[in-house]
Amino acid sequence: MQTATRVTQRTATAASGNTVSILAFGGDISSASKDAVLGAYHGLNEAASHVLLDFTGVDYINSSGIAIVIQMLLEAGKAGTQAIGIFGLSAHFQKVFTMVGINKYAAMHKDEATALAAV
Amino acid sequence: MQTATRVTQRTATAASGNTVSILAFGGDISSASKDAVLGAYHGLNEAASHVLLDFTGVDYINSSGIAIVIQMLLEAGKAGTQAIGIFGLSAHFQKVFTMVGINKYAAMHKDEATALAAV
Amino acid sequence: MRNGSSVQVRLPSELGFEKVAMSTAASMASLMGFTEDRIEDLKTAVAEACINAIEHGNQMNSGLTVGVVLSTSEDRLEVKVIDDGAGVRAAPHAPDIDRKMHGDEDPRGMGMFLIQALVDEAEWYKGPPGKSFVRLVIRLDKENE
Amino acid sequence: MRNGSSVQVRLPSELGFEKVAMSTAASMASLMGFTEDRIEDLKTAVAEACINAIEHGNQMNSGLTVGVVLSTSEDRLEVKVIDDGAGVRAAPHAPDIDRKMHGDEDPRGMGMFLIQALVDEAEWYKGPPGKSFVRLVIRLDKENE
Numbered sequence: 221m222q223t224a225t226r227v228t229q230r231t232a233t234a235a236s237g238n239t240v241s242i243l244a245f246g247g248d249i250s251s252a253s254k255d256a257v258l259g260a261y262h263g264l265n266e267a268a269s270h271v272l273l274d275f276t277g278v279d280y281i282n283s284s285g286i287a288i289v290i291q292m293l294l295e296a297g298k299a300g301t302q303a304i305g306i307f308g309l310s311a312h313f314q315k316v317f318t319m320v321g322i323n324k325y326a327a328m329h330k331d332e333a334t335a336l337a338a339v
Numbered sequence: 340m341q342t343a344t345r346v347t348q349r350t351a352t353a354a355s356g357n358t359v360s361i362l363a364f365g366g367d368i369s370s371a372s373k374d375a376v377l378g379a380y381h382g383l384n385e386a387a388s389h390v391l392l393d394f395t396g397v398d399y400i401n402s403s404g405i406a407i408v409i410q411m412l413l414e415a416g417k418a419g420t421q422a423i424g425i426f427g428l429s430a431h432f433q434k435v436f437t438m439v440g441i442n443k444y445a446a447m448h449k450d451e452a453t454a455l456a457a458v
Numbered sequence: 459m460r461n462g463s464s465v466q467v468r469l470p471s472e473l474g475f476e477k478v479a480m481s482t483a484a485s486m487a488s489l490m491g492f493t494e495d496r497i498e499d500l501k502t503a504v505a506e507a508c509i510n511a512i513e514h515g516n517q518m519n520s521g522l523t524v525g526v527v528l529s530t531s532e533d534r535l536e537v538k539v540i541d542d543g544a545g546v547r548a549a550p551h552a553p554d555i556d557r558k559m560h561g562d563e564d565p566r567g568m569g570m571f572l573i574q575a576l577v578d579e580a581e582w583y584k585g586p587p588g589k590s591f592v593r594l595v596i597r598l599d600k601e602n603e
Numbered sequence: 604m605r606n607g608s609s610v611q612v613r614l615p616s617e618l619g620f621e622k623v624a625m626s627t628a629a630s631m632a633s634l635m636g637f638t639e640d641r642i643e644d645l646k647t648a649v650a651e652a653c654i655n656a657i658e659h660g661n662q663m664n665s666g667l668t669v670g671v672v673l674s675t676s677e678d679r680l681e682v683k684v685i686d687d688g689a690g691v692r693a694a695p696h697a698p699d700i701d702r703k704m705h706g707d708e709d710p711r712g713m714g715m716f717l718i719q720a721l722v723d724e725a726e727w728y729k730g731p732p733g734k735s736f737v738r739l740v741i742r743l744d745k746e747n748e
């Protein structure tokens with residue numbers, strides 16, 4: 221009964237002129253999403269120094285899904301070279317992500333325009 | 340656990356120049372809505388020859404609610420002088436109203452603009 | 459989703475609670491991949507079945523509950539709405555709007571008709587007390603008809 | 604709505620069905636007049652409670668079901684999520700994001716914390732098999748805090 225996670229990758233140019241890799245998620249982000257989410261992250265060009273996670277198309281996130289996002293941030297932190305931002309979360313999930321402290325390790329933006337302006 | 344029916348009355352001018360009385364419903368249209376719906380209808384000026392029922396703000400309609408709409412159409416038919424139109428129903432409820440035959444006695448329009456153009 | 463997974467709901471015999479059953483059924487149908495259109499059809503059918511169970515089957519007796527059993531299989535969602543009444547045997551009849559508009563037919567009496575018109579299968583079973591039910595089915599392969 | 608009306612749901616011990624419980628709870632809360640914000644809080648708390656009941660309590664055993672009992676009163680909605688496990692006694696602990704980010708803490712383990720943070724009351728009861736549950740409450744008078 222779990223719904224598949226969709227991930228698409230695109231690039232955009234930030235206000236700063238930097239190239240940004242955007243991972244856009246769709247469907248559910250749950251315990252079943254590990255391969256889809258981390259696989260897409262591992263598939264990014266290693267030179268990608270700015271990454272944005274787009275949650276606009278996500279229907280459902282639970283704490284196991286949030287744990288996968290934390291694991292991605294942990295890997296990005298180890299690499300030491302990547303800044304990761306987040307946008308497209310509902311007000312409720314912005315609150316939930318902040319409750320667990322994710323905002324300490326990933327800047328949270330309202331939408332893509334705001335996120336690209338801040339990179 | 341039934342939710343209250345809200346009814347507000349306003350007037351508008353149709354493309355034809357006719358004055359139209361609009362009864363705008365909100366909340367639920369169910370067996371508990373009889374007094375609200377028929378009361379609002381009885382409160383209309385008897386000279387009102389064109390009446391539009393606006394369902395845009397309705398959250399829920401069931402067959403007992405539809406029966407009250409039919410009763411209103413029956414009274415209007417008896418008076419013999421009123422043309423009643425309907426707008427603001429979802430595609431699903433346009434289908435349901437058509438299944439029970441209401442479209443034979445009340446013109447159904449997509450939205451207020453279309454309804455006012457047709458009066 | 460495992461074939462044959464089922465969800466059971468018990469509602470009080472109080473009008474308004476049919477909306478809880480509508481949400482539960484909509485959520486199951488959405489997980490199974492039904493389109494929005496079909497989900498709207500199912501919601502109305504489930505609401506009408508619950509209203510009948512509350513009003514006619516259980517006669518609004520607050521000591522009785524309405525059972526809703528939602529069972530999934532690969533290509534269909536089945537919903538049984540169970541009450542403590544004696545059930546119905548009469549088949550639903552199509553409302554005659556002309557007769558209604560002339561006061562020759564009760565303006566009500568459209569629930570069973572709508573149920574049958576909106577789902578792929580609808581059957582009413584008369585059972586011993588607590589075992590009368592209506593069984594509704596929507597099928598995934600009927601999506602595009 | 605009558606004071607003390609309650610709705611019961613039984614779900615299979617299969618991940619994904621927590622979404623059915625979310626919809627049912629959201630629908631009850633909406634009928635009671637809770638705001639969208641509070642309904643979102645409740646949905647996440649109910650989902651996490653059901654996931655724990657499915658995963659930890661019933662250990663995904665398809666022979667067991669998860670019970671969800673939603674009880675209304677004038678100013679509060681109480682939700683019990685019941686499983687067949689031995690229950691938890693440990694209180695939820697706040698996740699330490701720094702430790703998680705350094706690999707010193709499991710990235711998971713946030714469910715109970717979120718439940719407690721999102722609702723007005725959350726209590727875990729260890730019971731005999733089939734009787735362990737978590738009890739959540741949201742209150743209408745807390746809407747504006």
Ligand SMILES: Nc1ncnc2c1ncn2[C@@H]1O[C@H](COP(=O)(O)OP(=O)(O)O)[C@@H](O)[C@H]1O
Pocket residue numbers: 402403510511514515541543544545546550566567568569570571
């Ligand atoms: N669950 C039920 N138990 C007993 N009788 C029922 C049940 N459902 C329907 N009926 C009978 O069938 C009639 C027609 O039902 P329906 O078409 O839904 O219209 P309405 O409920 O508006 O009368 C009801 O008036 C009632 O006599």
Ligand SMILES: Nc1ncnc2c1ncn2[C@@H]1O[C@H](COP(=O)(O)OP(=O)(O)O)[C@@H](O)[C@H]1O
Pocket residue numbers: 283284655656659660686688689690691695711712713714715716
């Ligand atoms: N219903 C339950 N039955 C038994 N143990 C539970 C239950 N809910 C939670 N637990 C225990 O508490 C721990 C923490 O739960 P939680 O905070 O939700 O995080 P997670 O489920 O990600 O481990 C679980 O790993 C489990 O050991």
